[in-house]
Each structure stands twice: as structure tokens, then as C-alpha cells.
Amino acid sequence: MSEEKSAVPAWEQRFRAARVSLPDWADDAPDRALYVSNATGTYEVYAWDRATDTHRRVTGRPNGTTDAELTPDGAWVWWFDDNDGDEFGIWRRQPFAGRPEGAEGPDEEAVPGLAASYSAGLALGRDGTVVVGRSTDEHGTTLHLRRPGAAEAVEIYRHEEYGGVGDLSHDSTLLAIDHTEHGDAMHSAIRVVRLSDGATVAELDEVTGRDEPRGVACLGFAPVEGDTRLLVAHQRTGRWEPMIWDVATGAETALPLRDEQGRELPGDVSAQWRPGAAALLVEHEYEARSELFSYALDTGVLTRLDTPRGTVGGATPRPDGTVEFLWSSAAEPSAVRSTAGAVVLRAPGAVPPRSVPVEDVWVDGPGGRVHALVQRPAGAAEGDGPFPTVFEIHGGPTHHDSDAFAAGPAAWLDHGFAVVRVNYRGSTGYGQAWTDALRERVGLIELEDIGAVRDWAVASGLADPGRLVLSGGSWGGYLTLLGLGVQPESWSLGVAAVPVADYLTAYDDEMEALKSLDRTLFGGTPEEVPERWTASSPLTYVEQVRVPVYISAGVNDPRCPIRQIENYVERLEQLGKPHEVYRYDAGHGSLVVEERIKQLRLEIDFVRRHLGAGVVGENRVDGTAGAPGAAVASGVAGRDGGTG
Known part of the structure; x- marks a missing residue:
């Protein structure tokens, strides 16, 4: 063991360890699959021939690639090509086996003639039918159809409000569209159209004309030729549940999902078809954890699948009857597992060092009980403390923190901090009313819940009130800056990554899909x-900020654009407020491992310098610790489009 290797901090090992996402396989060629990995130090797309167990890197770009799909026959890999993380680009394609030897230049345009745009979905049919969803500031959402043999794609849908591709039917005759034409971006509707003539076959809208809007979302057509059943998610019971909708007849089939004791599943429930469409794979998310079930449509029997306590970060049913899933807990690094009992896909090298488990805390808040996940530094027992504490606020806002492995919080724990994560109102997984509660008083609602948990952390003896760090990225970065101004006496420091800082300017510059979401959240335009808008903008309260602020931002970010951050920084400078800013050449977060390590190193250094005595140094462990295995996958979604 070399001296250099043994000196690698545990937190850096967690970031550098190779990671793999859950493999997606081709519907008609199940031995061909795609996954995302950081094995080269940058997150890229890999093709995996499972029959020969050969792996090939498909993409190789300086700022990484994560969005890719296989054609149903497994012959082609489609991947989204943007510019330095700005999410504005085109689809390209490459043969699954790789480009011909000696081929030069970029991969071919998958659909020639379509200008660059933000992606609004993609559907690839078995017969070669392609539907591309595009979003632009000028035209809103447009969907384009290219039939087999056609040279160009034709526009088949356009609306100024955001929408996207839902799914193609198995025979490519029907297209489901998720849309928000009614103007409520938090509750989508579904339209099914016939591709032969563009006629509307069916519409499912739970928003228009209703006092209490409910969302519906496409989960996929039945994978059977001629089958017109569509699996959809709905909120009719005040939480997400699946049902089956036959778009040809209009018949709706409720799914009475009950566990072994006959109880309804209490959390949000999603589902996907199992091969053959005789059963469903059901995923249940509840109180920051998830579990899997199989549901037989003929008998209505729900059977629990054996998954450890923690979080399933994605699952896929295989033709052989097994289910593969990406699992982790706060203490245990992730792995791609199978219900057959094996680890399906291992990343090269060592797994990252373990971290510490989470404790569940429930705190009475102004809008109801607030769920928080708490971690104490390694070796600390309940009753130890108080500790310097980082409140790590999740993004979204329609997202939630879970009992899952995360390298960022683990790094703070290694440095002697307690970590608290709050599933404030606006978070998913606690019912529709909890998620929808943040409307109109945007940001202020979330801060009330965070403040209640902050008061509990101090009163319980967990957190040192003189060493409290408010931190987060994306929406969490927004809440950090807003909290420093609205709750100036509650926090010792602020660390905000890719935040909304000046909400009015952010609205002018952000991608159109987020403008639609913001209009829904605020109940109108600025x-x-x-x-x-003024009451919810961090810039409004910048004069009240009393503590040092650290801000990091991607100069190509379309979600939290750089100009509005510069406005906030300029005002800090004018007021003489202590602050530091780090700008990097990427979008809403980075897919480059060393860049992510650099960013966290700068944050840790900032906090340690300003908090002073009592903050311990970093733990160092043997760089060879652990056995080969997989770790956390990356992903891009929602406003919180950064990587995981």
C-alpha cells in the first residue's frame, strides 16, 4: 500500500469510486443494454452486450453525457448532444456495436432537419417510427413524427405550454402526450392521438373545471401488439396511484393495491408493465424509503419482492421473470441487484467507503409534522453533541431526500458535522396536499418547515446554534439564499450551489418549461x-444577510441562469457583505468527477475557515478499502437537474 494511496480522504474516495446506473435494455433484444458510468472520471453512456459481457463506452465529451436510449431492436444508441451542459441540443445516434473502424467526425444526426432545442421526450417504435419532443422559448412544446423511410420529420403537435412525449403504443399507431395546456404545470393531463391522421382518440384531464386539480401522467402502453391499455398515474385519492385506462373504450380499471395484512399502501405508488402485460412491477415510496411488489392483474394479488430497507433508485422487470434494481441506503453504497439474489452489474475498482445510517425525526411544523433525516458524525451516540451542523436542503422542489447513499452529506460527516435533511412542504412522497402546499408563498413555506426542524435540532442538543450551516443546490440553493435573508439570526453560514438568487431575472432567462412551472407556483407572471415574486426572491432580503455566503454557479445553466446570480453577487458587493463565488464552465451541476470534488473541497474550506475552532479535520482511510461493486448513479431531472 503506497503512502500516497493511504492518504486519500474517504470523502474523495466516495466521489472517485466508479459508479453505474440501472441498465436499460432493448425491448426486443434484452441482452443489449445501456447504462451511465463515471469510470473514466466523467459520466458517459456505455453499451453492454450481456450475452458476451462486453462493455463499450458510447460517448466521450468533456462535460459528460447522461441522456440516451436504445431502439427496441437494440441496433442503435440514441444520445442527446448539448453544448457544455446547457441542455440545448439535438439527438445523435450510433450503432450498438460501435462506429465503423476509421469513421471520423461526430455521430450522425438521428433526425436531420430538427434544430437544437431542449428535450421534451423521445419515443422509438419497433417499426422505425420516431417521435421527438422539443421545447423552445419561441414555440413552446412541439412534437415531431418521422415515419419509417421518411426523409424528414413533420410537426404533429404544438402548444405554448409545456408538454412532452408520453409513450408510443406497441404497434406505433397511438401516441400518448403528457401536456399542461390548461396552464397548471404541476398537474399534467394526457391526450392520446392516432398517428395516421393526428385525431384525438382519448383525453384524461383532472384539472380543467375542477376546484381541486389532480394530476395524471403516462406510465406506458401495454407491451402487447394491438393492446390499447395505457398504464397511468393519478392523484384522485390525494396521492399518486396507478390505474389502467383503455384508450379505445374509455374503461378505467382501478388497482386495489394492498399488502400482506390487507392494508392499502400509504405512500406514493408507481408501476410499470411486466413483459407480457399480465402483471405489473409496483414501486412504493413512503417516508423517505421505497419497496417493490409484483401485482398479478388476473388475481389482484400483490406480492412483496425482497429488497433491503433503504431506497430503490430504479427498477426494471426482465423477460425471465426477475427484477433488477438499483439499491442503496445512507450507510451502504448502491449496487445493481436482482431478485434472483445476485449483483447484476459491478463497476470496476473498489466500492466507496461506507457512511453512517440516518435517524428519522418528526417535528411539529406550522403545516403539519415535518419529516427530517438526521446523521451524526461517525462514532457519535445519541445524546452526544452539540455538533457543528449542516442543513443540506434538497432541490426540486418536487423531490425528496431519502435513505440513500450520497457522497456530499457523507463528506460533511467525515469532517465532524451532523447533517440534517428536511422534507419540507413541497416535497414528494407525503401526499399531494404536502407537495402542493408551497404555491403562492413560494420559498417562505419551505423555510417555515426548515426553521421548525432547526429549532428542534438546537433544543435537542444535536446542533450547536453558533455553528449552523444552511446549504443546498438548485432549489436547495435558492432556499439557502432566501433563508439567510428571511431567517438571518438562525444561521452561521450559507453555501448555495446553482441557486435562484434574483427570481424576476431568473424568470426572464430560464428555459420555457421552468417558466411554466413558476407561473403555476406563483399563480401568475411577475x-x-x-x-x-418580490416576496419570494432572495434579492429582496439581501440587506438582511448577516453571515458569510458561498455561491457556486455554472455559466451555461439554463435552469438557474448566471445573470440573476451575478445580480445577487453585485448587490452583496455593494453592501460589503462577506461572500465568495466560484464559477465553472458547465450547466446545472457538473458530470466531471474532479470538478465535483473541487467544488465540495472549496465549500468545506469555506465553512472551516469561517466556523473556526471545534471543526475537526477529514478522516483518511486506506484507498483500497472495500470490495468491487457499484455505487450511486447519476441522473438529470426536474428543476433540480443536477447530477446525483
Whole structure:
């Protein structure tokens, strides 16, 4: 063991350890699959021939690639090509086996003639039918159809509000579209159209004309030729549940999902078809954890699948009857597992060092009980403390923190901090009312819940009130800056990554899909309800900030654009407020491992310098610790489009 290797901090090992995502396989060629890995130090797309167990890197770009799909026959890999993380680009394609030897230049355009845009989904049919969803500031959402043999794609849908490709039917005759034409971006509707003539076959809208809007979302057509059943998610019971909708007849089939004791599953429930469409794979998310079931449609029997306590970060049913899933817990690094009992896919090298488990805490807040996940430094027992504490606020806002392995919080624990993560109102997994509660008083609602948990952390003896760090990325970065101004006496430091800082300017510059979401959250545009936007903008409260602020930002970020961050920084400078800013050449987060390590190193250094005595150094462990295995996968989704 070399001296250099043994000196690698545990937290850096967690970032550098090779990771793999859950493999996606081709519907008609199940031995061909795609996954994302950081094995080269940058997250890229890999093709995996499972029959020969050969792996090939498909993409190789300086800022990484994560969005890719296989054609149903497994012959082609489609991947989204943007510019330095700005999410504005085109689809390209490459043969699954690789480009011909000696081929030069970029991969071919998958659909020639379509200009660059933000992606609004992609559907690839078995007969070669292609539907590409595009979003632009000028035209809103457009969907384009290219039939087999056609030279060009034709526009088949356009609307100024955001929408996207849902799914193609198995025979490519029907297309499901998720849309928000009614203007409520938090509750989508579904339209099914016939591709032969563009006629609407069916519409499922739980928003228009209703006092309490409910969302519906496409989960996929039955994978059977001529089958017109569509699996959809709905909120009719105040939480997400699946049902089957036959778009040809209009018949709706409720799914009475009950566990072994006959109880309804209490959390949000999603589902996907199992091969052959005789059963469903069901995923249940509840109180920051998840579990898997199989549901037989003929008998209505729900059977629990054996998964450890923690979080399933994705699952896929295989034709042989097994289910593969990506699992982790806060203490245990992730792995791609099978219900057959094996680890399906291992990343090269060592697994990252373990971390510490989470404790569940429930705190009475102004809008109900707030769930928080708490971690104490390694070796600390309940009753030890108080500790310097980082409140790590999740993004989204329609997302939630879970009992899952995360390298960022683990790094703070290694440095002697307690870590608290709050599933504030606006978070998913606690019912629709909890998620929808943040509307109109945007940001302020979430801070009330965070404040209640902060008060509990101090009163319980966990957190040192003189060493409290408010931190987060994306929406979490927004809440950090807003919290420093709205709750100036509650926090010792602020660390905000890719935040919303000046909400009015952010609205002008952000991608159109997020403008639609913001109009829904605030109940109108900045011109229509200016007082709400002003009350929720961190820039409004910058004069009240009393503590040092650290901000990091991607210069190509379309979600939290750089100009509005510069406005906030300029105001900090004018007021003489202590702050530090780090700008990097990427979008909403980085897919480059060394860049992510650099960013966290800068944050840790900032916090340690300003908090002073009592903050311990970093733990160092043997760089060869652990056995070969997989770790956390990356992903891009929602406003919180950064990587995981």
C-alpha cells in the first residue's frame, strides 16, 4: 500500500469510486443494454452486450453525457448532444456495436432537419417510427413524427405550454402526450392521438373545471401488439396511484393495491408493465424509503419482492421473470441487484467507503409534522453533541431526500458535522396536499418547515446554534439564499450551489418549461402578481444577510441562469457583505468527477475557515478499502437537474 494511496480522504474516495446506473435494455433484444458510468472520471453512456459481457463506452465529451436510449431492436444508441451542459441540443445516434473502424467526425444526426432545442421526450417504435419532443422559448412544446423511410420529420403537435412525449403504443399507431395546456404545470393531463391522421382518440384531464386539480401522467402502453391499455398515474385519492385506462373504450380499471395484512399502501405508488402485460412491477415510496411488489392483474394479488430497507433508485422487470434494481441506503453504497439474489452489474475498482445510517425525526411544523433525516458524525451516540451542523436542503422542489447513499452529506460527516435533511412542504412522497402546499408563498413555506426542524435540532442538543450551516443546490440553493435573508439570526453560514438568487431575472432567462412551472407556483407572471415574486426572491432580503455566503454557479445553466446570480453577487458587493463565488464552465451541476470534488473541497474550506475552532479535520482511510461493486448513479431531472 503506497503512502500516497493511504492518504486519500474517504470523502474523495466516495466521489472517485466508479459508479453505474440501472441498465436499460432493448425491448426486443434484452441482452443489449445501456447504462451511465463515471469510470473514466466523467459520466458517459456505455453499451453492454450481456450475452458476451462486453462493455463499450458510447460517448466521450468533456462535460459528460447522461441522456440516451436504445431502439427496441437494440441496433442503435440514441444520445442527446448539448453544448457544455446547457441542455440545448439535438439527438445523435450510433450503432450498438460501435462506429465503423476509421469513421471520423461526430455521430450522425438521428433526425436531420430538427434544430437544437431542449428535450421534451423521445419515443422509438419497433417499426422505425420516431417521435421527438422539443421545447423552445419561441414555440413552446412541439412534437415531431418521422415515419419509417421518411426523409424528414413533420410537426404533429404544438402548444405554448409545456408538454412532452408520453409513450408510443406497441404497434406505433397511438401516441400518448403528457401536456399542461390548461396552464397548471404541476398537474399534467394526457391526450392520446392516432398517428395516421393526428385525431384525438382519448383525453384524461383532472384539472380543467375542477376546484381541486389532480394530476395524471403516462406510465406506458401495454407491451402487447394491438393492446390499447395505457398504464397511468393519478392523484384522485390525494396521492399518486396507478390505474389502467383503455384508450379505445374509455374503461378505467382501478388497482386495489394492498399488502400482506390487507392494508392499502400509504405512500406514493408507481408501476410499470411486466413483459407480457399480465402483471405489473409496483414501486412504493413512503417516508423517505421505497419497496417493490409484483401485482398479478388476473388475481389482484400483490406480492412483496425482497429488497433491503433503504431506497430503490430504479427498477426494471426482465423477460425471465426477475427484477433488477438499483439499491442503496445512507450507510451502504448502491449496487445493481436482482431478485434472483445476485449483483447484476459491478463497476470496476473498489466500492466507496461506507457512511453512517440516518435517524428519522418528526417535528411539529406550522403545516403539519415535518419529516427530517438526521446523521451524526461517525462514532457519535445519541445524546452526544452539540455538533457543528449542516442543513443540506434538497432541490426540486418536487423531490425528496431519502435513505440513500450520497457522497456530499457523507463528506460533511467525515469532517465532524451532523447533517440534517428536511422534507419540507413541497416535497414528494407525503401526499399531494404536502407537495402542493408551497404555491403562492413560494420559498417562505419551505423555510417555515426548515426553521421548525432547526429549532428542534438546537433544543435537542444535536446542533450547536453558533455553528449552523444552511446549504443546498438548485432549489436547495435558492432556499439557502432566501433563508439567510428571511431567517438571518438562525444561521452561521450559507453555501448555495446553482441557486435562484434574483427570481424576476431568473424568470426572464430560464428555459420555457421552468417558466411554466413558476407561473403555476406563483399563480401568475411577475407582471400579474409582482408582490408574490418580490416576496419570494432572495434579492429582496439581501440587506438582511448577516453571515458569510458561498455561491457556486455554472455559466451555461439554463435552469438557474448566471445573470440573476451575478445580480445577487453585485448587490452583496455593494453592501460589503462577506461572500465568495466560484464559477465553472458547465450547466446545472457538473458530470466531471474532479470538478465535483473541487467544488465540495472549496465549500468545506469555506465553512472551516469561517466556523473556526471545534471543526475537526477529514478522516483518511486506506484507498483500497472495500470490495468491487457499484455505487450511486447519476441522473438529470426536474428543476433540480443536477447530477446525483
